[in-house]
Amino acid sequence: MSRSQIKQTEGDSAAVLSALGSKYSVEILCAAGTPKSAQALSEDIEIPIATCYRRIEELVNAGLLTCEGRRLSDEGRRTNIYRRTLDEIEIDFSDETPEFSRKRRTEAKNRLQDQLES
Template sequence: MDPAYLSKLITDEYVMKILTACYGKSMSTQQLSLKLDIPIAVCYRKMKELSAANLVECEDKILTKKGKWVQLFRSKVKNAYVFIENGKLRVRMELSEVTMPEYEEEIQILNDTLTH
């Protein structure tokens, strides 16, 4: 993935709020919108971008009382660093592999270094 795009994405005000809010707890897009005071359309757009970049993961789907399926997302970003090294823009991310809470397995850490 392009480091310039990734650095712009993770430093977006709404994205930073979303990634921190759903790091330790899975949340729906609607919950994130309400909790973080982000317009719902913007929140859906940001979640789509984060899913495409593999920075959030759909951890579960629940059926509401109205019969609608709602996805619950969890952030995979444990740490993120944007820096310039030897004249090149670099983004280093430490991602946690999301596991379902009932499994109580150790979380595997994946270090991704993206350079161009």
């Protein structure tokens, strides 16, 4: 798969850079290669659940994480399941506004990874 150039506005660039710069955001993105709830991410990374929810919201707003739907938790509650939207991101700071090159995750890769996890 080739990298896709994403034309970003200054607001989009600021949101991505802000989200990536927040403590634990990178760890959440790495852990969210497979669908996981906020509770599972919080436990995997060993961070408070409130912090995890704040980072998830930032990452979703920046387009780096997506809610894939809802599942029942072990306690029987409906909970959102998240997965990252990309595998790689490259940031070029040589111009006035950062430019991003992303390697997006494909649905085919997500389905294959889900099959391997089951």
